[in-house]
Amino acid sequence: MSFLAPELMLQLTMLVPVLAIAGIVLTGRHENVREAVSIIASVIVLALVIGLYNDFTAGVPVAVSWFEIMPGLSLAFRLEATGMIFALVAGLLWLVTIFYAIGYMRSHHEQNQTRFYACFALAIASVFGVAFASNLFTLFIFYEVLTLSTYPLVTHAGTEEAKKGGRTYLGILLGTSIAFFLFAILGTYFVAGTLEFTPGGVFPAGTSTAVGGALLVLFVFGVGKAAIMPFHRWLPAAMVAPTPVSALLHAVAVVKAGAFTLLKVGTFIFGLDFLAMLPTKDALLYLAGASVIIASLIAMRQDNLKKRLAYSTVSQLSYITAGMLLATESGITGGAMHIAMHAFGKITLFFCAGAILVTLHKTDVSQMRGIGWQMPVTMAAFMIGTLSIIGLPPTGGAWSKWFELSAALDTDQLFFMGVLMLSSLLNIAYLMPIPVLAFFPPPDGVPRPPFHEAPLPSLLALTFTALMCIALFFFPQPLFDLAASITQ
Amino acid sequence: MIVHLSVLQVIIPLMAAPACLLLRKRELVWAFATLATFVTFAVSVLLLSQVMQSGAISYDMGGWEAPWGIEYRIDMLNAPLLVLISGISAIALLAARTSIENEIPENRHSFFYIAWLLCMAGLLGITATGDAFNVFVFLEISSLATYTLIALGKDRRALWASFQYLVAGTIGATFILIGIGLMYVMTGTLNMADLAQRLPEVENTKTVFTAFAFFIVGVCMKLALFPLHLWLPNAYAFAPSIVTTFLAATATKVAVYVMIRFIFDVFGFEFSFTHFPLQEILMTLGIAGIFVASIVAINQDNLKRMLAYSSVAQIGYLILGISFASQTGIMATLLHMLNHGLMKGALFLAMAAVVYRMGVANLSQMHGIASRMPLTMAAFLIGGLSLIGVPLTVGFVSKWYLVSAALENGWWPVAAAILLGSLLSVIYIWRVIEVAYFKSVSNNTPDVKEAPASILIPMWILVLANLYFGMDTSLTVSVTQMAAADLFGGLL
Numbered sequence: 001m002s003f004l005a006p007e008l009m010l011q012l013t014m015l016v017p018v019l020a021i022a023g024i025v026l027t028g029r030h031e032n033v034r035e036a037v038s039i040i041a042s043v044i045v046l047a048l049v050i051g052l053y054n055d056f057t058a059g060v061p062v063a064v065s066w067f068e069i070m071p072g073l074s075l076a077f078r079l080e081a082t083g084m085i086f087a088l089v090a091g092l093l094w095l096v097t098i099f100y101a102i103g104y105m106r107s108h109h110e111q112n113q114t115r116f117y118a119c120f121a122l123a124i125a126s127v128f129g130v131a132f133a134s135n136l137f138t139l140f141i142f143y144e145v146l147t148l149s150t151y152p153l154v155t156h157a158g159t160e161e162a163k164k165g166g167r168t169y170l171g172i173l174l175g176t177s178i179a180f181f182l183f184a185i186l187g188t189y190f191v192a193g194t195l196e197f198t199p200g201g202v203f204p205a206g207t208s209t210a211v212g213g214a215l216l217v218l219f220v221f222g223v224g225k226a227a228i229m230p231f232h233r234w235l236p237a238a239m240v241a242p243t244p245v246s247a248l249l250h251a252v253a254v255v256k257a258g259a260f261t262l263l264k265v266g267t268f269i270f271g272l273d274f275l276a277m278l279p280t281k282d283a284l285l286y287l288a289g290a291s292v293i294i295a296s297l298i299a300m301r302q303d304n305l306k307k308r309l310a311y312s313t314v315s316q317l318s319y320i321t322a323g324m325l326l327a328t329e330s331g332i333t334g335g336a337m338h339i340a341m342h343a344f345g346k347i348t349l350f351f352c353a354g355a356i357l358v359t360l361h362k363t364d365v366s367q368m369r370g371i372g373w374q375m376p377v378t379m380a381a382f383m384i385g386t387l388s389i390i391g392l393p394p395t396g397g398a399w400s401k402w403f404e405l406s407a408a409l410d411t412d413q414l415f416f417m418g419v420l421m422l423s424s425l426l427n428i429a430y431l432m433p434i435p436v437l438a439f440f441p442p443p444d445g446v447p448r449p450p451f452h453e454a455p456l457p458s459l460l461a462l463t464f465t466a467l468m469c470i471a472l473f474f475f476p477q478p479l480f481d482l483a484a485s486i487t488q
Numbered sequence: 489m490i491v492h493l494s495v496l497q498v499i500i501p502l503m504a505a506p507a508c509l510l511l512r513k514r515e516l517v518w519a520f521a522t523l524a525t526f527v528t529f530a531v532s533v534l535l536l537s538q539v540m541q542s543g544a545i546s547y548d549m550g551g552w553e554a555p556w557g558i559e560y561r562i563d564m565l566n567a568p569l570l571v572l573i574s575g576i577s578a579i580a581l582l583a584a585r586t587s588i589e590n591e592i593p594e595n596r597h598s599f600f601y602i603a604w605l606l607c608m609a610g611l612l613g614i615t616a617t618g619d620a621f622n623v624f625v626f627l628e629i630s631s632l633a634t635y636t637l638i639a640l641g642k643d644r645r646a647l648w649a650s651f652q653y654l655v656a657g658t659i660g661a662t663f664i665l666i667g668i669g670l671m672y673v674m675t676g677t678l679n680m681a682d683l684a685q686r687l688p689e690v691e692n693t694k695t696v697f698t699a700f701a702f703f704i705v706g707v708c709m710k711l712a713l714f715p716l717h718l719w720l721p722n723a724y725a726f727a728p729s730i731v732t733t734f735l736a737a738t739a740t741k742v743a744v745y746v747m748i749r750f751i752f753d754v755f756g757f758e759f760s761f762t763h764f765p766l767q768e769i770l771m772t773l774g775i776a777g778i779f780v781a782s783i784v785a786i787n788q789d790n791l792k793r794m795l796a797y798s799s800v801a802q803i804g805y806l807i808l809g810i811s812f813a814s815q816t817g818i819m820a821t822l823l824h825m826l827n828h829g830l831m832k833g834a835l836f837l838a839m840a841a842v843v844y845r846m847g848v849a850n851l852s853q854m855h856g857i858a859s860r861m862p863l864t865m866a867a868f869l870i871g872g873l874s875l876i877g878v879p880l881t882v883g884f885v886s887k888w889y890l891v892s893a894a895l896e897n898g899w900w901p902v903a904a905a906i907l908l909g910s911l912l913s914v915i916y917i918w919r920v921i922e923v924a925y926f927k928s929v930s931n932n933t934p935d936v937k938e939a940p941a942s943i944l945i946p947m948w949i950l951v952l953a954n955l956y957f958g959m960d961t962s963l964t965v966s967v968t969q970m971a972a973a974d975l976f977g978g979l980l
Binding site: 067069070073137140141144152155158163166167170174175178179182183186187189190 | 876877878879880885888891892895896903904907908910911914918922926928958959960961965
């Protein structure tokens with residue numbers, strides 16, 4: 001039971017970060033006050049999201065409509081299970097990331113920190129817009145705001161490399177969204193006459209599967225944030241951003257907005273029954289499988305840790321896309337759970353990568369041998385994150401992979417089962433050596449380096465997310481209940 | 489009084505122009521011209537509301553009844569355009585006094601306002617009249633005034649640009665006149681409604697075909713349809729910025745209106761689209777215009793010229809809407825006419841502000857300019873997003889209907905082409921945003937202040953209009969929907 005009406009809370013999740021921007025800009029001169037504004041805002045938002053969760057599990061229907069732009073096109077929001085999962089993950093991790101960022105940004109002496117925190121808040125506001133959107137049109141608007149608000153974060157360093165990365169980022173994300181995603185939305189509206197997310201899909205019975213198949217292709221490629229190959233290049237390019245950005249936005253918020261959109265489209269625009277009939281579904285599934293494997297292979301060859309993690313994200317995102325394309329309930333459940341599981345695992349890894357950067361100034365995997373003795377907490381957390389990404393107990397990643405596997409079994413997609421197996425092996429190959437080698441003794445004759453851990457706020461943040469990975473293994477029930485209720 | 493409204497809004501600026509000569513003091517002239525324009529604007533709004541309430545208004549000039557006398561006819565098709573012309577003119581004039589300080593020698597300021605009023609009277613006249621020959625007369629009034637306005641530009645190349653436009657415009661006007669002449673020969677009437685009734689009797693003659701061809705080509709010259717657009721970029725780039733604002737937002741729209749009026753009303757849908765491969769021609773030229781002009785725009789350093797090429801591309805969208813030959817298509821064109829007026833008005837006013845402070849609007853000198861002129865560049869950003877067609881701006885609304893019309897016809901590749909065109913506009917707008925916002929200020933950037941309020945306020949009025957009509961489309965959509973339904977009323 002909460003104090004505020006759920007409708008109000010839903011809107012506040014978007015408005016509080018926006019108001020925080022004003023506070024951040026006004027108090028920009030006083031670092032501590034400015035960071036306090038961010039923290040207070042994220043605490044409020046987390047409380048709001050939890051309040052919404054309580055109302056949602058109590059079965060209170062929550063819907064808000066702002067205004068109608070054209071007949072059939074309105075800005076409207078509704079609480080729904082997939083969105084609830086996404087919002088809980090984003091809300092919780094925003095708070096954690098703010099803590100982490102304070103430690104990181106200060107010890108790294110970053111410029112333009114006010115702009116950084118302001119854009120961060122705007123990005124979060126748009127994430128909630130995406131999560132709660134009740135129709136494709138609303139989702140599309142916030143999807144685009146998310147792209148635009150994260151551009152200054154990607155180019156934060158202001159160097160030529162950052163600008164080049166920013167151009168790739170914006171070019172691919174905006175380009176695919178206008179050329180394919182918007183086209184798919186228009187096509188859907190033309191065929192179905194509505195963009196409202198409806199259980200069972202919106203297409204009238206008897207819609208040609210050829211048209212549906214074409215639209216599916218447009219959606220899968222148009223939602224560039226889901227980073228299916230060949231539209232994945234923006235994600236490694238975005239790694240020029242400061243690590244908190246890579247951690248929250250490019251392992252959680254932005255990429256999951258893409259995966260989330262695809263899940264929503266599959267479940268509530270096509271509907272699983274219609275989706276299963278589409279002729280292009282299998283080809284796309286193979287493409288997603290290929291993305292999983294190819295991205296893992298590329299990840300193995302990356303020496304830069306953040307780049308390696310980025311390619312790993314590309315690979316993991318295609319799990320979710322594939323989960324949707326399997327067009328079964330367990331595929332959707334697994335995909336939705338993977339949104340949360342991968343989020344906690346990957347953000348832990350990014351937090352660790354950033355911690356290594358600010359304390360030891362190391363960016364490359366080849367330099368990281370033996371650093372576990374200097375940063376034991378960080379590298380232990382790295383180990384837990386790695387286990388979760390691979391999908392091994394005792395971490396949450398095991399559950400989502402389990403559901404993906406059972407969905408592949410249900411649909412006799414032996415190809416995809418093979419992909420999942422092979423991908424787990426590849427994950428082991430490119431992630432496991434990092435924490436293991438970190439605890440190898442230094443070569444003979446070299447003295448063991450002294451203990452030197454990350455800044456305390458950052459250390460707390462990464463410990464928390466690592467513990468969450470484990471907690472999600474032992475207590476997956478609430479998350480599972482939410483994920484399983486999507487298709488009901 | 490009310491019955492005379494339809495003629496008043498042409499008469500007011502037409503009479504105010506010579507009156508300016510008597511005032512002499514330039515401040516007074518400005519105040520008077522602005523006042524006259526605002527009165528005209530009020531009249532247009534009244535007219536629109538009346539048309540919406542009680543249907544088309546017909547007014548017989550001097551009491552001579554049509555078809556002998558000259559008829560003024562205000563209906564759903566031209567009423568919103570009248571509001572756009574007078575509205576943009578009024579808003580631009582608010583900024584004009586400051587904007588021309590640095591761009592036009594002081595002793596010519598009075599002439600500037602006179603030419604402006606005449607130009608506006610001409611554009612309003614073309615739109616309001618129901619008489620084919622009257623269209624030509626007002627076309628000449630507005631064109632001559634436009635040549636003058638362009639030639640007032642500070643850069644000496646303005647003279648050349650004006651001359652270029654004069655040649656192109658005169659050819660266009662001559663073609664139009666030949667077309668009208670041939671129509672008159674065949675029917676003995678110049679009244680549009682009367683022409684529409686009599687043309688079908690003689691429609692299978694070579695003379696009428698020739699009349700149609702001459703008329704349409706002449707109009708395409710005036711509306712700068714690719715590849716007849718060559719006069720436009722120079723004219724927009726070298727004219728005083730405030731003139732560009734006014735022309736870009738209104739002049740080409742009026743020509744598009746004439747085209748729609750003659751294709752659908754005078755010659756009739758049936759005639760236009762069955763005897764000629766009009767659909768194919770317009771579609772090809774429209775799409776070619778969108779792509780070629782957008783790609784050229786990407787490489788411009790002078791932002792006024794870049795926006796000029798973007799205008800050529802946007803005209804491509806308008807023509808594409810006509811080529812669909814459907815009610816939704818026409819509606820999309822009409823909607824985009826109004827919306828594009830709003831966005832180009834805002835964008836060129838932002839450029840006027842930049843030119844006022846920096847003397848030129850060259851991208852190479854604008855590194856980090858957003859930190860010096862934040863409000864101006866924010867206006868440019870929003871205007872640019874609107875041009876791209878981002879949701880919640882007017883640009884999105886017009887693109888939405890345009891693509892819907894394409895899908896309705898089953899022209900999927902055309903729908904894809906429209907969206908690809910948007911992508912090109914992303915590139916040329918984002919170039920500016922990147923330089924203005926994300927480059928640090930260099931030595932090359934002049935040390936300038938934010939633009940004065942007298943330019944900022946009109947600019948932001950237009951920017952807010954871009955947002956407002958992007959979110960509340962009930963007025964624009966219903967008006968254009970009714971107009972499109974009227975055009976197809978007798979047909980489908």
